[in-house]
Amino acid sequence: MSRTILEVQDLRKHYPVRGGLLNRVAGVIRAVDGVSIAVEEGTTYGIAGESGSGKSTLCMCIARLLEPTSGKLIFEGEDYTKARRGPLKKMRSKIQIVFQNPISSLDPQMSVKRTVLEPAKAQGLIEGDGEQKAKDLLAMVGLPPSALSKYPHELSGGMSQRVAIARSLSVSPSLLILDEPTSALDASVQAQVLNLFNKLQSELGITYVLVSHDLSVIGHMCDRVAVMYAGKVVEAGSFEDVFFSTQHPYTGALLGSAHYLRNAAVESRFLLGGDMPSPRNPPPGCTLNPRCPFATDLCRKSYPPLEEQGGHRVACYHREEVVAALGGSA
Ligand SMILES: Nc1ncnc2c1ncn2[C@@H]1O[C@H](COP(=O)(O)OP(=O)(O)OP(=O)(O)O)[C@@H](O)[C@H]1O
Ligand code: SF4
Ligand SMILES: [Mg+2]
Secondary structure: OOOEEEEEEEEEEEEEEEEOOOOEEEEEEEEEEEEEEEEEOOOEEEEEOOOOOOHHHHHHHHOOOOOOOEEEEEEOOEEOOOOOHHHHHHHHHHEEEEOOOOOOOOOOOOOHHHHHHHHHHHOOOOOOOOHHHHHHHHHHOOOOHHHHHOOHHHOOHHHHHHHHHHHHHOOOOOEEEEEOOOOOOOHHHHHHHHHHHHHHHHHHOOEEEEEOOOHHHHHHHOOEEEEEEOOEEEEEEEHHHHHHOOOOHHHHHHHHHOOOOOOHHHHHHOOOOOOOOOOOOOOOOOOOHHHOOOOOHHHHHOOOOOEEEOOEEEOOOOHHHHHHHHHOOO
């Protein structure tokens, strides 16, 4: 049975908004607002949601590249929310992050060899010139040894992302956070990189947290999924729960816009008007209410609790109506 490798408990990342003559704090942007997830070892946990829903902020907090405002981060049973120096360095060798844009995530002045060895060097893990380790890392991501002497401008998008993945593997991490790792790549290259992630997971047992706005990527890769809206998890559970026993209107809207519901009449019931609310000025009550076809007065007054039933978590006052509406697609 697999164990929980990462626990995110009630995590918040709020940014103060300053304004006025005295530059006082005039408000707050709740980029991540009370997120809790548990990730099992050797699995892939997907995070889905529209632009601005807080996915990258959550990833950066998990990697401790941003300081959370509150909440807890626990990795392999250790609380690292406020870890500094030695413990933080140790944690960084276990949790690595791969970003969306492979070309801008590589230093143009650094050869591929220096790039892939950089994190291991920072951890004091390189003996000698590291040539063999660099070759081994390239082999793991399907690149030839001849790529070692190249510079980022000589690499395609797919090769650059493979180099970024090799760099993150140099410290043998247990957890890789993948923030839209294929969305900047051509469709054919995307499939190759996703297959590479699957291969690395089965060979090395790595755990992934995978962010994607593309539900087909989430569906292809993930064991469990959390759907975020305006800084909060609105629905979470197994891939089957979220994709095939959907209970939140926002998840229904995402699935409908990707034609996962496969029924035009049902999809039309889940059309969302407008945009995500300004994070500086969210509406009262459930933040989805101005766009939600199921909203009632209750939704405009208070935010629904994230209720769990058999591991399936949903924050919606009207989940039964949503399920009934989706039942029409069966
Ligand atoms: N440094 C910052 N200061 C103020 N607000 C910020 C800051 N960083 C992010 N935000 C805001 O926090 C919210 C969440 O941003 P985030 O980048 O995490 O979203 P995302 O889901 O990753 O979006 P995308 O799909 O576009 O990458 C957005 O409203 C964003 O404008
Ligand atoms: S609580 Fe109300 S507004 Fe929010 S998602 Fe559910 S039905 Fe829509
Ligand atoms: Mg992002």
